Structures are given as structure tokens and as C-alpha cells.
Amino acid sequence: MATTAYEPYEGTKLERLERDAAQAMARYPDTRSALLPLLHLVQSEDGYVSPDGIAFCARQLGLTTAEVSAVATFYTQYKRHPNGEYTVGVCTNTLCAIMGGDAIFDELSEHLGVGHDETTEDGKITLERVECNAACDYAPVMMVNWEFFDNQTPDSATQVVDRLRSGEPVAPTRGASSVCSFKAMSRVLAGFPDGRADEGVGAGEATVVGRRLAREKGWTAPAGPASAESTDTEASSAGQAAGMTRGRDSSVDQPAAPPQGGTQGGDTGRGTDASKES
Amino acid sequence: MSTTLSPVLSDQWDAERSWTLATYEQGRGYRALRTALGMAPADVVTAVKDSGLRGRGGAGFPTGLKWSFLPQPDGGPRYLVVNADESEPGTCKDIPLMMATPHLLVEGVAITSFAIGCTHAFIYVRGEVLHVYRRLLRAVEEAYAAGHLGKNIHGSGFDLDVTVHAGAGAYICGEETALLDSLEGRRGQPRLKPPFPAVAGLYARPTVVNNVESIASVPSIIDRGVDWFRSMGTEKSAGFGIFSLSGHVERPGQYEAPLGITLRELLDMAGGVRGGHELKFWTPGGSSTPLFTAEHLDVPLDYESVGAAGSMLGTRALQIFDDSTCVVRAITRWAEFYAHESCGKCTPCREGTYWLKQILARIEHGRGTMEDLDTLLDVCDNILGRAFCALGDGATSTITSGIALFREEFEAHITGGACPFDPVASAKFDYTPRNRRADVHALSGVAAGTVGA
Ligand SMILES: Cc1cc2nc3c(=O)[nH]c(=O)nc-3n(C[C@H](O)[C@H](O)[C@H](O)COP(=O)(O)O)c2cc1C
Ligand code: SF4
Ligand code: FES
Numbered sequence: 045m046a047t048t049a050y051e052p053y054e055g056t057k058l059e060r061l062e063r064d065a066a067q068a069m070a071r072y073p074d075t076r077s078a079l080l081p082l083l084h085l086v087q088s089e090d091g092y093v094s095p096d097g098i099a100f101c102a103r104q105l106g107l108t109t110a111e112v113s114a115v116a117t118f119y120t121q122y123k124r125h126p127n128g129e130y131t132v133g134v135c136t137n138t139l140c141a142i143m144g145g146d147a148i149f150d151e152l153s154e155h156l157g158v159g160h161d162e163t164t165e166d167g168k169i170t171l172e173r174v175e176c177n178a179a180c181d182y183a184p185v186m187m188v189n190w191e192f193f194d195n196q197t198p199d200s201a202t203q204v205v206d207r208l209r210s211g212e213p214v215a216p217t218r219g220a221s222s223v224c225s226f227k228a229m230s231r232v233l234a235g236f237p238d239g240r241a242d243e244g245v246g247a248g249e250a251t252v253v254g255r256r257l258a259r260e261k262g263w264t265a266p267a268g269p270a271s272a273e274s275t276d277t278e279a280s281s282a283g284q285a286a287g288m289t290r291g292r293d294s295s296v297d298q299p300a301a302p303p304q305g306g307t308q309g310g311d312t313g314r315g316t317d318a319s320k321e322s
Numbered sequence: 323m324s325t326t327l328s329p330v331l332s333d334q335w336d337a338e339r340s341w342t343l344a345t346y347e348q349g350r351g352y353r354a355l356r357t358a359l360g361m362a363p364a365d366v367v368t369a370v371k372d373s374g375l376r377g378r379g380g381a382g383f384p385t386g387l388k389w390s391f392l393p394q395p396d397g398g399p400r401y402l403v404v405n406a407d408e409s410e411p412g413t414c415k416d417i418p419l420m421m422a423t424p425h426l427l428v429e430g431v432a433i434t435s436f437a438i439g440c441t442h443a444f445i446y447v448r449g450e451v452l453h454v455y456r457r458l459l460r461a462v463e464e465a466y467a468a469g470h471l472g473k474n475i476h477g478s479g480f481d482l483d484v485t486v487h488a489g490a491g492a493y494i495c496g497e498e499t500a501l502l503d504s505l506e507g508r509r510g511q512p513r514l515k516p517p518f519p520a521v522a523g524l525y526a527r528p529t530v531v532n533n534v535e536s537i538a539s540v541p542s543i544i545d546r547g548v549d550w551f552r553s554m555g556t557e558k559s560a561g562f563g564i565f566s567l568s569g570h571v572e573r574p575g576q577y578e579a580p581l582g583i584t585l586r587e588l589l590d591m592a593g594g595v596r597g598g599h600e601l602k603f604w605t606p607g608g609s610s611t612p613l614f615t616a617e618h619l620d621v622p623l624d625y626e627s628v629g630a631a632g633s634m635l636g637t638r639a640l641q642i643f644d645d646s647t648c649v650v651r652a653i654t655r656w657a658e659f660y661a662h663e664s665c666g667k668c669t670p671c672r673e674g675t676y677w678l679k680q681i682l683a684r685i686e687h688g689r690g691t692m693e694d695l696d697t698l699l700d701v702c703d704n705i706l707g708r709a710f711c712a713l714g715d716g717a718t719s720t721i722t723s724g725i726a727l728f729r730e731e732f733e734a735h736i737t738g739g740a741c742p743f744d745p746v747a748s749a750k751f752d753y754t755p756r757n758r759r760a761d762v763h764a765l766s767g768v769a770a771g772t773v774g775a
Contacts, residue, residue: 080449084449146745147745154756183750198751246339247340257591264329268546
């Protein structure tokens with residue numbers, strides 16, 4: 045089953061894309077800056093950087109196709125061949141690898157019957173080894189269409205790909221309430237919001253572990269100068285506002301007043317119903 | 323008297339719907355922007371200079387000083403570009419900050435732009451964090467609607483547009499001049515310096531490039547003052563920073579503390595090294611910084627002390643590895659990363675990282691020779707100081723320090739003809755490695771052809 049029914053760049057598709065391209069170009073003082081967004085946009089239509097897509101970008105920006113290709117080939121997120129509906133990336137940079145990322149990659153590779161940068165025959169999943177994705181405190185980490193799946197095991201990762209292949213909705217640990225398709229993701233990366241920013245949690249456990257410990261222990265940053273507690277901007281003149289004329293404040297190890305919100309455990313927003321409105 | 327945590331940036335991370343403008347404004351949200359708009363722009367620059375804030379993106383360059391390097395206004399545009407590319411292995415602070423409290427960054431962007439006379443700012447976020455990009459787009463949208471961005475902000479006459487730009491996967495785009503080329507729609511390759519971005523940056527115009535955490539720290543300095551900021555940290559490394567603990571610790575995560583805290587203190591807070599194990603080695607500032615061991619538990623984590631002890635504070639990315647970990651495996655994997663991410667512009671790095679990767683892989687798998695160790699050091703020596711940008715230098719850090727600290731472990735791989743460690747022992751879960759299974763199948767995938775891979 046092919047997931048990419050390829051349509052030529054003409055008619056309504058072309059009109060729609062030209063409108064989108066104009067919007068993307070308007071975000072920058074120099075339209076060439078829109079090339080990365082436009083390549084994401086091409087992937088949102090074709091599921092990869094197609095030859096027609098390259099020609100489209102070149103025409104919009106007044107570049108040659110060789111110039112566009114030179115850029116497209118530099119970045120790992122741009123695909124030369126039709127991508128699966130889901131890019132499943134297992135972090136195998138050192139920290140995740142050692143914490144179990146290598147084992148997860150091997151398990152998925154075996155289970156799916158594909159290696160790095162290969163797509164399953166049903167067109168559902170492209171498996172990748174990915175580099176550090178800035179979530180090392182949740183190692184081992186897996187990314188599905190660049191949403192976070194934290195603290196994975198070979199079993200949890202296998203379940204995720206099985207559910208993706210059977211078409212069930214799958215929720216990342218930190219992200220929207222369900223993973224979207226590669227094409228839908230590419231459209232967001234092109235700078236066109238999908239209204240899902242309010243879904244999901246604000247932070248996972250590891251993100252707030254220090255914050256919560258500080259609450260438990262009553263640790264805070266030193267209190268600011270009393271006058272800074274005023275929200276009345278008129279009250280502070282230019283020099284004072286920068287705190288340059290103020291005296292010294294309490295030292296680091298001297299506990300100050302309890303933080304706003306007191307000692308409440310602090311919910312990260314987990315469990316709140318993910319709202320679909322933007 | 324031990325150091326305690328000092329949540330400032332992380333203060334609201336555990337709040338209900340922390341990412342929304344409503345939550346942000348229940349705290350101190352956008353108060354500092356109003357204060358700044360009532361000041362002379364030059365006074366905002368002076369305040370940040372006097373605070374002693376140093377860049378949180380790795381190099382530690384004084385932030386206010388960088389801003390003051392911009393030439394006198396000539397009527398043309400000047401730009402602020404926020405480096406939100408966070409990709410240095412081990413570094414995981416900017417991404418959760420933007421996921422939890424994107425407005426902290428947006429407010430910092432508004433204040434900084436006002437200070438340096440910028441009317442169009444950019445946030446360049448790596449493309450591999452979809453939900454963070456959504457949150458940033460939404461935060462900017464909310465800030466426009468509330469009048470914190472756009473035309474005549476809060477009646478001050480100051481206009482500012484903010485564009486959030488998604489990258490497309492390339493570590494080198496975190497290097498500030500490569501980032502600018504990428505933002506201009508080109509291959510992300512570093513530029514020759516000088517000219518520095520302050521003089522000729524984005525579109526060859528005066529540009530400030532700062533890290534997310536640097537910019538997010540600005541509102542607190544304006545709101546609570548220079549003395550308040552300087553009351554934390556040390557004389558030369560003022561203020562607080564986010565310390566990211568990962569790996570073999572009981573409670574990995576983000577710990578915001580005054581600079582100068584030690585790993586011993588942080589480990590205490592994080593429940594210590596994984597039960598039943600000892601600390602073996604760690605990175606103080608990501609994979610581009612020389613390795614430390616248990617000897618360095620009491621080194622104050624500020625720029626000067628870490629430097630004096632032979633490494634770099636970098637991004638405070640504390641990756642902790644216990645005694646179950648093979649240091650050769652760890653270093654080899656990092657070397658593979660640098661070889662993969664080398665942009666190819668200069669020969670010492672392009673060729674050097676390739677050979678480092680090959681030789682290390684050979685040693686890791688028990689096929690190396692004693693001469694290989696000298697070759698490794700020789701190649702490192704030929705990269706260090708000769709590469710066009712800091713990626714090349716960074717590639718050598720863990721190799722030279724690793725051989726200095728653990729030479730006998732490298733030798734054991736060579737003399738024993740195999741890796742003496744069991745990878746299962748260092749993983750978080752139990753499993754049977756693929757090469758120990760009977761039923762290994764052939765793979766049947768279709769090449770996806772990731773272009774830059
Ligand atoms: C290979 C390489 C990757 C880098 N990656 C990042 C990054 O992801 N984020 C960042 O802020 N700085 C990164 N830097 C540092 C930037 O070049 C620059 O120093 C920094 O963004 C300046 O901001 P600061 O002064 O606020 O720290 C990188 C540098 C190099 C050489
Ligand atoms: S040091 Fe490496 S990454 Fe930097 S310019 Fe040279 S080849 Fe490119
Ligand atoms: S090493 Fe895997 S997320 Fe950082």
C-alpha cells in the first residue's frame with residue numbers, strides 16, 4: 045500500500061501551495077529565508093522532497109533547482125524518497141544508547157524487519173537512529189514524527205509501532221494528545237499551526253524534579269528588592285528599574301518567603317483533558 | 323553551608339497549563355517588559371552588562387557586552403536571533419523551558435530587542451521538536467494579541483515582529499554563523515569570523531545571537547535587579563543556571579541552582595548515582611567538554627573553576643555514567659556523532675572526525691592495535707586549533723581526556739580482542755542483546771534515503 049498518492053503541481057494544488065508559499069515568504073525580510081519552510085511544505089504535500097517540489101521552491105524564490113537541492117541535501121529531516129506515515133526515531137547517541145537505546149533500536153529493527161532509514165512495506169513506518177534530541181533526562185528516548193516518547197523499553201516501543209501500524213491513535217508522553225502523520229507534522233514545521241499547542245502536559249517528571257524538590261525543602265531564589273514587587277511601572281524611574289541603585293539582597297542560602305503557590309505539589313497539567321481548540 | 327536550588331526560570335514549570343499567557347501573567351509575566359519600556363534602551367544594556375550574565379549556550383561570553391558591540395544605529399535594520407537549536411549531546415534545558423514556559427523566552431526577546439534597537443527578531447528552533455514549535459508559535463500569537471508584540475507595544479512607540487523558524491536537522495546549525503546561513507535559506511555552514519555577527523550577521527546586518535536560556539534570564543534581571551542577580555553564583559560567574567542531570571542517577575532531570583554548585587551537591591539532590599553503582603565518568607558541559615571523574619565531584623560548577631580543572635562548563639549538561647559503562651563505547655558513539663555532523667567545510671574536521679570514528683570503532687570491537695591509540699591522539703592534535711569552527715575542537719575533547727583518564731581500558735579492548743563490558747549491565751532494563759539471540763531475521767525494508775544522513 046503506497047501512502048503517497050503523488051499529484052502534479054498544477055490546478056488547485058498549485059494555487060493552494062502558491063498561497064502558502066506567499067505567506068511563508070512574508071515572514072522574512074528576504075524571501076530566500078523561506079526555503080526551509082517551503083521544503084517542509086513540499087514534504088507536507090508529497091511526503092518527501094519531490095523533484096516537482098524542488099522546482100516549485102526554485103520558482104517561488106527565484107533560485108535554480110541545483111541551489112534548492114544543495115540545501116535540501118544538507119538537512120536530515122528532508123527525505124529523498126517517500127517517507128512512511130510515521131518516522132520512528134530511536135536516540136542512539138551515547139547517553140540514550142547506553143541507557144538502552146541500542147537495545148530498543150535493535151528490537152524495533154528486528155520486529156519491523158527494516159534497518160536504519162528504511163520504510164516498512166506497508167508504508168507506515170520509517171525507522172531511524174537519531175541523534176540527541178534534548179531529552180537525555182528521559183533516556184532512553186524515542187521520537188515519533190518528532191513527538192517525545194520518554195523512558196522507553198523494547199516492549200513499550202514495540203507496542204507503539206504496533207498500534208501505529210494498526211491505525212490506533214497513539215499519545216506521546218510529552219506532546220499533543222495523539223501523534224499526527226508525517227505530512228501533517230511537516231505542515232506545522234512549515235509554520236502553519238494546527239491548533240494543538242494546548243494539548244498535552246507542560247512538563248514531564250524529570251523537567252520538574254528540581255522545582256518540586258525546591259518546594260518540598262522551601263528553597264527559593266533570593267527575594268527581589270521590595271520595590272520590584274510593585275507592578276506599577278510609573279513608580280520606578282529608568283535607573284532604579286534596572287536595580288542599579290538598590291542595596292544588596294538576601295544571600296543564596298537564606299530561605300526567603302515561600303514561592304507563590306505555596307507548597308502545593310504542583311500539577312504539571314497531566315490528566316487535564318486535552319482540548320482540541322487552539 | 324551547602325548550596326540550595328534557586329528556581330527562577332523553572333519557577334512556573336509545574337504550574338497548571340504553564341505554557342499559556344494567562345498562567346504566565348499570574349506570576350511576574352511581562353512585568354519586566356513594561357519596566358524595560360520605561361527605561362532608556364542603553365540602560366537596559368547596562369543593566370544586563372552589570373548583572374554579569376554570561377551566555378548560557380556554551381561559550382559563556384558576557385551577554386551585555388555582546389549587545390554593546392553592535393555599531394551605532396545607521397537607520398538600517400538590526401536583528402536578534404535566538405539560538406534554540408539545542409543539539410549538543412547531553413544538553414536538555416532549552417527544549418523543556420520552551421515547552422513549559424515559552425512566554426519567558428518571548429518576554430526576553432521583546433526586552434532584548436528593545437535594548438538593541440531590533441524590530442524583527444527570530445527564534446531558530448531545531449525542527450525535531452514538533453510540540454515545542456507549536457507552543458512557541460502559539461505563545462507568539464498570544465503575545466501579539468495581548469499587545470506585548472506588534473506595533474507600538476504598550477504605547478511605547480516600540481514595534482517588534484517575531485518569527486519562529488523551524489530548522490531541519492543539523493547539529494552544526496547551533497553554531498551561530500552556521501545558524502545565520504541556515505536562517506538565510508542556505509546550507510548551514512559556519513562563516514569566517516571576523517566579521518562577527520554583531521557587525522555583519524543576518525542579511526549582513528548587525529545581529530545579536532543568544533541562547534534561549536540567556537534571553538530567558540533577562541526579564542528576571544530587569545524585574546528584580548542587578549544586585550539580586552549577582553547575589554547568586556560567583557564573582558565572575560554570576561547568577562543561576564539550569565543544571566541537567568542525565569544517565570545513571572536516581573532522579574535525572576533539571577535542577578536550577580546558582581553557578582558554583584558542585585556535582586556532589588547536585589547528586590545529593592538527585593538521589594545519588596544509580597543504586598549499587600559508583601560514579602565512573604561524567605561530562606560537565608556536554609559531549610564537547612573533556613571528561614571528569616569522581617575526582618572532580620567537588621569542583622564548583624562555574625566557568626573559572628571547571629576551566630581550571632581542565633574542562634569546560636559548557637551547557638551544564640551533566641551526563642553521569644556509572645561503573646557498568648564502557649568508556650570506549652561511550653567515546654566511540656560520540657565520535658560517530660561528530661563524524662555524522664561535521665559539515666565538511668574544512669579538511670581537519672571532515673577527514674579527522676572520519677578517521678577518529680573508524681579507529682575508535684576498531685578498538686571498541688577488539689580489532690585495534692596499540693599504535694591506534696597514538697594515531698588517535700595524533701589525529702586529535704591535528705584537529706584541535708586547526709578546525710574552522712568549534713565543532714572540530716569539541717570532537718576531540720572526550721577522546722583526549724578519555725585516553726588520559728582510562729588508557730588501560732582502551733588497552734584492555736586491544737589485548738583482550740573484545741569489549742570487556744556487558745551492555746545489558748548499563749541499560750535501564752534487562753534484555754537479551756541481538757547478537758546473543760538464535761532467531762535473527764534478515765531485514766526487508768525499503769530505503770527511505772534520508773538526504774543528509
Ligand atoms: C557545533 C556547535 C553547536 C552549537 N550549538 C548551540 C546550540 O544548540 N545552542 C546554543 O545556544 N548555542 C550553540 N552553540 C554556541 C553558539 O555558537 C553561540 O556561541 C551561542 O548561541 C551564543 O549565545 P550565548 O552567548 O547566549 O551563549 C554551538 C556552537 C557550536 C560550535
Ligand atoms: S570544524 Fe567541522 S563543522 Fe566546523 S566548519 Fe570545519 S568541517 Fe564544518
Ligand atoms: S542522548 Fe538521547 S536525548 Fe540526549
